[in-house]
Amino acid sequence: MERLKIYMAPLQGLTEAPYRNAFEKHFGGVDVYYTPFIRWEHGGLRRKDVRDLHPDANKVGHLVPQIIAASAEEAELILDQVVSYGYQEVDLNMGCAFPMLVKKGKGCGLLPEPERVRGLLQVVERYPDISFSVKMRLGYENAAECMELLPVLNETRLSRVVVHARTGRQQYKGVCDREAFLRFARECRHPVVYNGDVTTVEFLSELQRGMPFLEGVMMGRGLLAAPWVAIEYHEGAAWSMERRMSSLRALHADLLDHYVQTLEGGEKQLLTKMKAFWEYIYPEGDRKCRKKIHKVQKVADYTQAVFQLLSGY
Ligand SMILES: Cc1cc2nc3c(=O)[nH]c(=O)nc-3n(C[C@H](O)[C@H](O)[C@H](O)COP(=O)(O)O)c2cc1C
Numbered sequence: 001m002e003r004l005k006i007y008m009a010p011l012q013g014l015t016e017a018p019y020r021n022a023f024e025k026h027f028g029g030v031d032v033y034y035t036p037f038i039r040w041e042h043g044g045l046r047r048k049d050v051r052d053l054h055p056d057a058n059k060v061g062h063l064v065p066q067i068i069a070a071s072a073e074e075a076e077l078i079l080d081q082v083v084s085y086g087y088q089e090v091d092l093n094m095g096c097a098f099p100m101l102v103k104k105g106k107g108c109g110l111l112p113e114p115e116r117v118r119g120l121l122q123v124v125e126r127y128p129d130i131s132f133s134v135k136m137r138l139g140y141e142n143a144a145e146c147m148e149l150l151p152v153l154n155e156t157r158l159s160r161v162v163v164h165a166r167t168g169r170q171q172y173k174g175v176c177d178r179e180a181f182l183r184f185a186r187e188c189r190h191p192v193v194y195n196g197d198v199t200t201v202e203f204l205s206e207l208q209r210g211m212p213f214l215e216g217v218m219m220g221r222g223l224l225a226a227p228w229v230a231i232e233y234h235e236g237a238a239w240s241m242e243r244r245m246s247s248l249r250a251l252h253a254d255l256l257d258h259y260v261q262t263l264e265g266g267e268k269q270l271l272t273k274m275k276a277f278w279e280y281i282y283p284e285g286d287r288k289c290r291k292k293i294h295k296v297q298k299v300a301d302y303t304q305a306v307f308q309l310l311s312g313y
Helices: 017-026 047-053 072-084 099-103 114-121 144-154 178-187 201-210 221-225 229-235 241-262 266-277 287-295 299-311
Strands: 005-008 032-034 089-094 131-139 160-167 192-195 216-219
Touching: 005 192, 005 229, 017 241, 047 072, 072 089, 072 114, 089 114, 114 144, 131 144, 131 178, 144 160, 144 178, 160 178, 178 192, 201 229, 216 221, 221 229, 241 266, 241 299, 266 299, 287 299
Parallel strands: 005 032, 005 216, 089 131, 131 160, 160 192, 192 216
Antiparallel strands: none
16 A cells, blocks of 8 residues: 655744754655745745745755735735745645634634635636645634535645644644544545644554545644654654664754754743744653753753753663
8 A cells, every 4th residue: 555645744933944954864754844834924024934935944855835824915925935936836824723813814714714715715826837735624613614615625726635633723632533534535626635643653554544545644743752753654664762862862953053053042042942842852751851851041951951861761
């Protein structure tokens, strides 16, 4: 049976270029990486989004920029810049559940309104040379919404539809609704990618067997927690714990090095940035060590705590 493609999920503040580059260098096994969403704000793109998008900053094989907009007109403003960097593929975010954006009719705020989705998707026709995917949830209030959207999705030229099998109301809590995902996937004419709580090789294999029509699986927090899962799935064999940990140490060293060189807000800013990754990385690690990582105030103490955690397995 053909293996599933693995997509790295966009995680704002985490899976930016430094993480993606370090991940591909030290682990790999991901077929396609998505950028966190790029948005139009105060009359332009955010400087950090532009930096993250720039081809010079990106070393991974296949990168898809993701944009978030409420209308085709707003999407065009962002796309003109994205396309100017030579990207030929773009993802449209219809899944973000951040209340400020939902209120503005963006992300999963669009899902209850098929006509507004139709309006946004008109942008696809305005860029005939660009291939578009959509990343969405099952709905905002409930999973009936994605079924209502099928006609407009099916009539649009899309390269794939990625579905996080939760509603916007659920945010990241509660279980993923695999039944609702299946109902949607059966009726969707585009290649479909499953997303939500995939954390192990075993789960990937189960999805491969149970949903043979899937094009792939998108993994976010699961890959941050265990970055070896994608490559072990592709290679069909588990890495030794020693190899996993030495690669994770190398990935972390590259990340830290990058942020030491680029952040200008001193030790505090650097530690805040790095500690955010430890909300997710290697949750099975020693509890005391993990606590220490979150508590330390000095970079020297931080690196020592990380070394201790990733060496004491
Ligand atoms: C901190 C954080 C940031 C996220 N940022 C984005 C984003 O920029 N674009 C997007 O489509 N989804 C975003 N998501 C959702 C993830 O891409 C993914 O759909 C979700 O985490 C479920 O997948 P997982 O269980 O594999 O993590 C974010 C999720 C988290 C936790």
